[in-house]
Every structure is written in structure tokens, then in C-alpha cells.
Amino acid sequence: MSQSLATTPPAPADAPAYNPRNYLNAEAGIASWLLTRDHKRIAVMYLVVTTLSFALGGFYAMLIRIELLTPGPTIMSAMSYNRMFTLHGVVMIFLFMIPAIPGVFGNFFLPLMLGARDVAFPRLNLLSLYLYAIGAAIAVYGMIHGGADTGWTFYTPYSTTTVTKVVPILLGAFVLGFSSILTGLNFIVTTHTLRAPGMSWMRMPLFVWSIYATSVIQILATPVLGITLLLVAFEHAFGWGIFDPARGGDPILFQHLFWFYSHPAVYIMVLPAMAVMSEVIQASARKNIFGYKAVAFSSLGIAFVGFFTWGHHLFTSGQSTLDAGIFGVLSMFVGIFTAIKVFNWTATLYEGAVKFTTWFAYFCGFLFFLVFGGMTGIALATVSLDIHWQDTYFVVAHFHFIMVGSVIMAWLAALHYWWPKMFGRLYPEGWGLVSAVLIILGFNATFIPQFLLGNYGMPRRYYSYPERFWPLNVASTAGASLLAFGFTIILVYLAISLRWGKVAGPNPWGSRGFEWDTLSPPPTENFLENPVYTRGPHDYTEAPEGAEVTHAT
Amino acid sequence: MNELMRKLLFLPEQGSAYATEVDRLHFFVITVTMVSAVAVAVVALAFFVKYKRRSERQTTPHVEPKAIHEVLFIAVPLTFFLLWFAIGFPLFVKLQTPPKDAMDVYVQGKKWMWKFAYPGGPSGVDVLRVPAGRPVRLLITSRDVIHSFYVPDFRLKQDAVPGRYSQTWFTASAPGRHQVLCAEYCGIGHSAMLAEIIAMEPAQYDAWLAETRRSTVATAQDSPEDRVDPRTSLSEQGRLLSGEYGCFKCHTVDGTRHIGPTWLDLYRKAEPLQDGKSVVADEAYLTESMMDPAAKIVAGYQNVMPTYQGRVPGPEIAAIVEFIRSLRTDAVRPEPSKGPVYVPVPGYDPTSAR
Numbered sequence: 088m089s090q091s092l093a094t095t096p097p098a099p100a101d102a103p104a105y106n107p108r109n110y111l112n113a114e115a116g117i118a119s120w121l122l123t124r125d126h127k128r129i130a131v132m133y134l135v136v137t138t139l140s141f142a143l144g145g146f147y148a149m150l151i152r153i154e155l156l157t158p159g160p161t162i163m164s165a166m167s168y169n170r171m172f173t174l175h176g177v178v179m180i181f182l183f184m185i186p187a188i189p190g191v192f193g194n195f196f197l198p199l200m201l202g203a204r205d206v207a208f209p210r211l212n213l214l215s216l217y218l219y220a221i222g223a224a225i226a227v228y229g230m231i232h233g234g235a236d237t238g239w240t241f242y243t244p245y246s247t248t249t250v251t252k253v254v255p256i257l258l259g260a261f262v263l264g265f266s267s268i269l270t271g272l273n274f275i276v277t278t279h280t281l282r283a284p285g286m287s288w289m290r291m292p293l294f295v296w297s298i299y300a301t302s303v304i305q306i307l308a309t310p311v312l313g314i315t316l317l318l319v320a321f322e323h324a325f326g327w328g329i330f331d332p333a334r335g336g337d338p339i340l341f342q343h344l345f346w347f348y349s350h351p352a353v354y355i356m357v358l359p360a361m362a363v364m365s366e367v368i369q370a371s372a373r374k375n376i377f378g379y380k381a382v383a384f385s386s387l388g389i390a391f392v393g394f395f396t397w398g399h400h401l402f403t404s405g406q407s408t409l410d411a412g413i414f415g416v417l418s419m420f421v422g423i424f425t426a427i428k429v430f431n432w433t434a435t436l437y438e439g440a441v442k443f444t445t446w447f448a449y450f451c452g453f454l455f456f457l458v459f460g461g462m463t464g465i466a467l468a469t470v471s472l473d474i475h476w477q478d479t480y481f482v483v484a485h486f487h488f489i490m491v492g493s494v495i496m497a498w499l500a501a502l503h504y505w506w507p508k509m510f511g512r513l514y515p516e517g518w519g520l521v522s523a524v525l526i527i528l529g530f531n532a533t534f535i536p537q538f539l540l541g542n543y544g545m546p547r548r549y550y551s552y553p554e555r556f557w558p559l560n561v562a563s564t565a566g567a568s569l570l571a572f573g574f575t576i577i578l579v580y581l582a583i584s585l586r587w588g589k590v591a592g593p594n595p596w597g598s599r600g601f602e603w604d605t606l607s608p609p610p611t612e613n614f615l616e617n618p619v620y621t622r623g624p625h626d627y628t629e630a631p632e633g634a635e636v637t638h639a640t
Numbered sequence: 641m642n643e644l645m646r647k648l649l650f651l652p653e654q655g656s657a658y659a660t661e662v663d664r665l666h667f668f669v670i671t672v673t674m675v676s677a678v679a680v681a682v683v684a685l686a687f688f689v690k691y692k693r694r695s696e697r698q699t700t701p702h703v704e705p706k707a708i709h710e711v712l713f714i715a716v717p718l719t720f721f722l723l724w725f726a727i728g729f730p731l732f733v734k735l736q737t738p739p740k741d742a743m744d745v746y747v748q749g750k751k752w753m754w755k756f757a758y759p760g761g762p763s764g765v766d767v768l769r770v771p772a773g774r775p776v777r778l779l780i781t782s783r784d785v786i787h788s789f790y791v792p793d794f795r796l797k798q799d800a801v802p803g804r805y806s807q808t809w810f811t812a813s814a815p816g817r818h819q820v821l822c823a824e825y826c827g828i829g830h831s832a833m834l835a836e837i838i839a840m841e842p843a844q845y846d847a848w849l850a851e852t853r854r855s856t857v858a859t860a861q862d863s864p865e866d867r868v869d870p871r872t873s874l875s876e877q878g879r880l881l882s883g884e885y886g887c888f889k890c891h892t893v894d895g896t897r898h899i900g901p902t903w904l905d906l907y908r909k910a911e912p913l914q915d916g917k918s919v920v921a922d923e924a925y926l927t928e929s930m931m932d933p934a935a936k937i938v939a940g941y942q943n944v945m946p947t948y949q950g951r952v953p954g955p956e957i958a959a960i961v962e963f964i965r966s967l968r969t970d971a972v973r974p975e976p977s978k979g980p981v982y983v984p985v986p987g988y989d990p991t992s993a994r
């Protein structure tokens with residue numbers, strides 16, 4: 088596998104075939120896309136909208152980092168800064184991290200991995216995309232028209248008394264919640280009812296297990312967020328006394344309701360990332376996962392225990408000492424499930440045939456962020472350490488590692504690993520590796536200084552700060568610029584490869600994941616014949632037939 | 641070793657013995673994290689080198705884990721996690737349990753300043769003077785939105801929640817200055833909501849306090865909305881305010897029964913409730929009873945008290961609570977609860993040297 092950086096070599100005569108009759112060109116015209124029920128086309132549209140959201144959230148992030156380049160005012164007022172970090176959080180969480188992996192890769196690959204023609208409810212699937220678009224539109228309208236200054240956590244009574252317009256953004260998030268619920272419902276029913284012959288539960292790819300666990304959380308937790316956000320909107324608009332003590336409400340009640348959703352929401356974001364990585368590690372090592380059952384059931388374990396740890400966000404709120412202890416211990420148990428996965432992924436390399444690719448580089452980055460993000464999470468759960476770190480940059484760095492780091496690594500790994508399957512063409516491997524290194528370095532350079540800032544005692548959401556925090560903030564901003572540069576490179580080469588990339592063929596990686604059994608890009612009906620499964624996924628015990636693998640060196 | 645680790649991790653100075661203890665746990669956790677992360681990385685790297693792909697047609701054996709592997713994967717990290725919790729949680733309990741001889745300071749967060757009031761006066765803004773070496777209990781509330789009282793040097797943080805009191809405590813180990821920051825986002829002035837704790841030699845502190853109380857010049861920097869002279873003691877202010885708000889129409893201060901329970905010896909008393917439970921009349925309950933009187937009705941009384949929610953600002957609640965605390969027949973009384981062990985020192989004389 089040798090490719091020079093910028094050029095794509097001309098396709099040799101015996102190049103692998105590009106499937107000429109595929110889901111992308113099956114129908115033409117805008118209407119055929121907007122009215123499609125094909126899960127693959129819906130996934131591609133999700134890819135476009137979530138990428139746009141990511142760019143918007145990243146733009147806000149850069150403005151925040153530039154503002155923090157100096158201790159005093161730099162480029163904006165305190166009010167604009169407060170709006171900026173609110174919008175950054177809302178866009179990244181509700182418009183990117185929650186829908187991105189399930190919406191794009193879940194939609195595209197869940198049916199392919201189960202041997203199904205589509206998801207169980209194709210029309211509902213399209214509706215959830217439209218709900219996403221409507222929710223996003225309402226939220227963006229709210230941003231242009233005022234923009235809330237509450238932080239994405241909307242803590243009361245600040246959020247119910249602020250003069251900024253929080254209601255549109257709350258309603259936007261409310262509508263997005265329905266999109267999330269419908270997607271989850273669709274995946275659960277698909278997994279239960281549309282498995283092809285031979286696809287028993289214990290043969291399901293680990294990607295499906297993790298997405299399934301995610302869907303369960305989405306269905307159970309999202310309604311609580313919806314209700315809570317509506318109550319905040321009502322209190323803000325009509326002066327109801329629910330959370331504001333000056334009107335007879337209870338501000339801590341809000342925190343309980345909010346984190347009852349928002350702690351499990353961490354797993355709504357991280358479980359899909361783990362889903363991707365379970366596939367990527369097996370294809371990289373060309374070996375079956377070390378402990379299939381352990382990895383599969385730990386996803387369900389995370390989904391279950393994740394519902395009983397929300398109180399670890401309230402250690403400084405005046406919560407009772409006993410509550411703090413119980414929530415602390417339960418948070419330790421949720422960490423164990425992640426530890427199980429980390430060890431099993433690493434052990435998968437044992438006796439494998441490992442190859443270093445761009446997506447394997449992202450796997451390594453993912454493992455690093457997960458281990459450090461997870462261990463700092465455990466440290467926070469010891470309660471007394473949290474007292475110092477609560478609401479400081481340490482917490483900011485912690486959740487950027489565990490949530491954002493793992494989601495971005497998985498999102499990029501998935502994009503590179505499945506790019507040939509989705510679009511039938513290869514990305515340039517050299518540029519892929521360069522940008523992977525840039526992004527992993529940039530991410531560390533951005534957030535390791537923030538861990539130290541938290542230790543040093545800098546609270547989050549600070550527009551200005553005492554001068555002793557200056558050098559670490561400069562380092563963090565420098566890292567963020569590196570990140571932005573890396574993402575730009577990826578955007579450019581992926582866009583170029585769509586048209587000019589080398590044709591991939593059905594299975595350029597020699598992966599034994601079930602989704603690779605079909606052509607690239609897949610036909611609208613997914614499989615030419617109805618698949619029947621006689622063995623589990625990623626079984627590499629036999630050599631491939633014929634000269635199927637084409638770019639062997 | 642302690643100093644080296646502290647500097648490496650950018651931790652601020654350790655202003656109290658508690659800070660040193662918490663940092664020790666911090667160092668333990670971070671060291672194990674680093675070691676285990678390096679171990680995982682080394683194992684992964686070794687596997688990568690040893691099992692590098694040699695040919696694109698290479699096959700691999702089907703490997704199934706033994707049960708012992710998965711058991712170890714769970715047991716080893718869980719042991720460490722629970723060990724850390726076993727060290728960390730008692731420290732938290734300690735922070736939640738002020739010592740009996742702690743001196744009290746009322747803290748009120750407000751957009752965007754910190755107000756401090758000593759029970760015997762005076763009160764001030766953004767500067768809290770305390771004696772080094774003596775435990776100080778902070779009773780924290782807020783006038784508007786949620787703030788959070790954060791002292792990095794003491795590894796201490798407690799949210800200031802409107803309508804209720806929460807407590808925390810510290811002992812400054814030596815004279816010095818320590819920054820206070822607001823850690824819970826509260827609007828435009830959030831990052832400017834800074835204050836300072838000045839720990840003084842106990843003798844100097846006592847002299848300062850006596851001098852301030854004696855001086856007739858108003859040192860109080862309270863806002864004009866204060867209805868009572870901020871130079872008088874907090875419990876005296878509370879007495880005046882209680883009269884103004886009409887509390888004495890229903891509550892007596894001499895132990896006689898009236899429309900509402902008497903205030904004499906009320907503080908820290910275990911009150912039986914209508915629903916058969918009982919409650920200790922601490923700061924939290926007294927505040928709650930003013931804000932939401934119907935929530936916990938003492939057995940034998942009617943639910944007739946109006947709410948004072950939004951009518952009585954935070955510092956006035958503090959004053960009234962302080963007044964109730966001052967009403968007691970004797971100083972020594974049986975301990976009624978197992979809650980935070982704290983019995984105030986009546987007639988605490990700050991001028992007497994310890």
C-alpha cells in the first residue's frame with residue numbers, strides 16, 4: 088500500500104469495480120433525496136447536516152479560545168462570550184455528538200450488519216431527520232435572534248430569570264429530543280425483528296449491541312429532558328414558580344431532573360463511539376474480539392448503571408452526605424464497564440495481524456482519551472477530589488476527553504474505515520495519517536493545559552481571569568488552532584476523494600465485518616441475494632478466496 | 641515529594657491541613673492512572689510489534705478468553721476504584737462536619753459580590769478576615785441566582801443557593817491571603833466575582849475585631865436597602881426585623897405556647913412533625929419554615945403561617961436565624977441529633993485569647 092500524498096494514481100486495468108448501480112445514483116433529483124426512505128440516503132443526509140453543525144460548533148469554540156488568549160477582554164464583550172460558550176455547548180451536544188454516530192453510521196450500517204433491507208420504520212426514519220432539521224432551525228433562529236447566555240446546562244434560577252431569549256433554544260432542544268427518541272425506537276425494533284436467517288443475538292456485530300444499548304437510553308432518558316426544558320421555558324415565559332425560589336420553586340430540583348438525563352446522555356454519545364471502535368479494532372487486528380460477551384454485555388451494563396449516578400454532579404450543591412456517598416460508589420461501578428472494554432480491545436491485538444492505518448491511528452487516540460478521560464472521571468467520583476475540581480477547567484477537560492475526544496476519534500475512524508463502503512472510493516492514506524497525528528496532538532495540546540488550569544483553580548465560564556492562568560490558556564488556544572487545521576485537511580481530501588479517489592472495490596481492507604459482504608457503494612436493496620449467516624462477524628480463521636484483496640503489496 | 645508533585649500538577653498552595661490531605665489522594669490517583677495507562681500502552685505496543693500483519697492473506701486463530709481474564713479485568717480496577725473511594729469519602733464527610741468549636745460567618749453571594757457577616761458584627765464585602773489556626777464555619781446562601789464559594793487554596797467549594805443555607809468549614813493553617821472565586825456561572829460579572837480571605841495571627845485578629853466593633857464609623861459597606869443598622873450584632877438585627885415582619889404575633893420568645901411554636905430553645909431542638917416524623921430545627925429547617933411554612937408543620941399546630949418567600953432578603957434571614965439561635969435558657973443541653981455535630985458557643989467572646 089504505497090500512495091504518494093496528493094496524487095491519486097491512475098486506476099490500473101484490473102482495478103476493483105465501482106458498483107455502477109448503487110443507492111447514490113438509483114434515483115436522481117433533489118426530490119428523490121428529500122422524500123427517500125432508504126436508510127443509506129438518510130445516513131448521507133445526516134452526514135451533511137451533522138458535519139455542518141460540527142463546523143458551526145467548532146467556529147464558536149475557536150472564538151472562545153481566541154477570547155481567552157488574554158486575561159482581559161480580547162475580541163468580544165462578556166455578554167457575547169457568555170452566549171458563545173452556550174451556543175458551543177448546545178450545538179456540539181444536541182446537534183452533533185448525540186445524533187452524529189447513530190444518525191450517520193447507525194443508520195447506514197445497522198441494517199447492513201443485520202442482513203436487513205432497511206430499518207423497521209423507513210418513514211419514521213425520514214421523520215426523525217426532519218425533526219432534527221426543524222429542531223436545528225429553531226435553535227439556530229434562537230442563536231441569531233438574541234442567543235441564550237445560560238450555558239448548555241440551563242441552571243435555574245439563572246436560566247428562568249435571564250433577559251436573553253432562552254425559549255427558542257429550549258424548544259429547539261425539545262424537538263431534537265423527539266428526533267433522538269424516534270431513531271432509538273427504530274433501531275430497537277430493527278434489531279428485534281429484521282435480523283436475517285442465522286443472525287442470532289450472539290452473532291450480532293458488537294456495533295449493533297452498543298447502538299442497541301444507546302437506543303434504550305435514548306428512549307428512557309430523553310423524555311425527562313424534554314419535560315424539564317419545557318418547564319424552564321414555561322417558567323421563563325409565564326413566571327411559573329417551579330425552579331425559582333423567589334417564586335416558591337426549588338432550584339436543586341432542576342439539577343436532579345437535568346442530570347437524570349444528562350448523565351446517561353454521556354453514554355448516548357460514548358456508546359456509539361465504543362460501537363465503532365469495537366469494529367475498527369477487529370478489522371485492524373484481523374481477529375475476532377477477545378471477549379465478545381464481556382464487550383456486548385458491558386454496553387448494556389453501562390446503559391443500566393448509568394441511570395443511577397446523576398447525583399455526582401451535585402456534590403457541592405448541599406446534597407446530603409449519604410447521597411453523595413451512594414452516587415460516588417455507583418459512579419465507580421459504571422467506570423468498571425468501560426475498563427472491561429478497554430482491556431478486551433487491547434487483548435484483541437494478541438495473536439492478531441495488525442496493520443497501521445488512519446483508522447487504527449484514531450483507535451489509538453480513542454483508547455488514550457478513554458483511559459485518561461475515564462480515570463479522571465473516577466477521580467472526580469471520589470467526592471472529596473471533586474470538591475476542588477467541580478465547575479473548574481478540570482471538569483471541562485475531563486468531559487472533553489471522555490465525550491468529545493472519544494466521539495471525534497470514533498467519528499473520524501468510522502468516516503475513514505467506512506468511507507470506501509459508503510462512497511466506493513478510497514481516501515488518500517498519507518494525508519489521512521498526517522491529519523490524524525495533527526488532530527490527536529492538537530486535542531492533547533488543547534485539553535491537557537485545561538486539566539492543569541483546573542488543578543490551578545480556574546473556574547469554567549470565565550470571561551476574564553487572574554493573570555496566573557495566562558500561559559496555560561495560551562497553550563490551550565494554540566492546541567485548538569492545530570485541531571482546526573487538521574479538520575480542514577480532512578474536509579478537503581475527503582471532498583476530493585468523492586470524485587477523484589481511487590476506486591475501492593467491495594472490501595479494500597479485507598474486513599470480515601458483515602457490512603463488507605455487499606458491493607461498494609451498496610445497491611439500494613443492500614444485498615443482491617438474501618444473506619444467510621453461518622458464523623459470527625470478524626472470523627479470520629480462513630484465508631480469503633482468490634485474489635480478492637487487491638492492494639496487497 | 642509533596643511539593644514536587646504539587647508544582648508538577650499546578651496545584652495552588654495548601655492553605656489548610658485538609659488541602660494537604662486531599663492532595664495526597666490526588667497524587668495517589670494520578671500516579672496509578674499514569675502507571676496503568678503506560679502499562680496498557682506498552683502491552684498494546686508489544687502486541688503491535690509482535691503481531692504485525694505480514695501478508696494480506698494472513699489468517700488468525702479464533703481466541704476465546706478464559707473466565708479468569710474477565711474476572712481480573714473487573715477485579716483489579718474495581719479494587720483501586722473502591723480503595724480511592726474509601727480514602728476520599730471520609731475526607732468529604734470531614735468537610736461536611738464542622739468541629740464544635742468553629743466560629744461562624746454568614747456568607748451571602750449576590751450578583752456579583754460576596755458579603756460576609758459575623759454574628760456579633762461587623763459585616764463586610766469581598767474581604768473575610770479570619771484567625772489562623774481556628775476552625776471557621778461558613779453558612780452560605782445567595783440573594784439571587786446560584787453562586788459557588790470556591791477557595792482553591794483550601795480545596796473547598798460550596799454552592800450558594802437562594803432560599804436555603806448550606807455549610808462548610810476550614811482552618812487556615814497560617815496567616816496569609818487566599819483568593820475566593822465564584823465557581824457557578826451567574827452572568828456577566830461571574831468572572832469578576834472575586835473575594836479574599838485574609839488569615840491573621842489570632843491575637844491580631846482579635847484586636848482587629850474588637851477595634852472594628854468599637855469604632856463608631858460605619859465600616860459596613862452594605863447596600864442602602866438594609867433596614868437595620870448593620871453595625872449592631874446580627875442577633876440584635878434579627879430581633880428588630882422579627883418585630884418588623886410581625887413574627888411575634890404568633891411566636892413567643894419566653895417559652896409560652898402561642899399560635900406558632902415558641903422560639904426559646906428552638907434551635908437544634910428535635911421537633912415532632914404532623915406526619916409522625918421529626919426534624920431538627922437547624923439553620924436549614926428554620927430557613928425552610930420561613931420560605932415554605934407548610935412543608936413541615938410541627939405536630940399540634942395549624943398551617944396558618946404565610947410564606948416569606950421573596951419578602952425577606954438573604955441577610956435578613958441570616959439575622960433572624962441568628963436571633964433564634966441566641967434564644968436559649970442555658971448553654972449546656974443534651975445533643976438532640978446525630979446531624980452535623982455542632983453546638984454554638986453562646987456569648988462567644990472573641991477578645992478572650994485561646
Ligand SMILES: [Cu+2]
Nearest residue numbers: 350397399400
Ligand atoms: Cu455524570
Ligand SMILES: [Cu+2]
Nearest residue numbers: 787822826833
Ligand atoms: Cu457568582
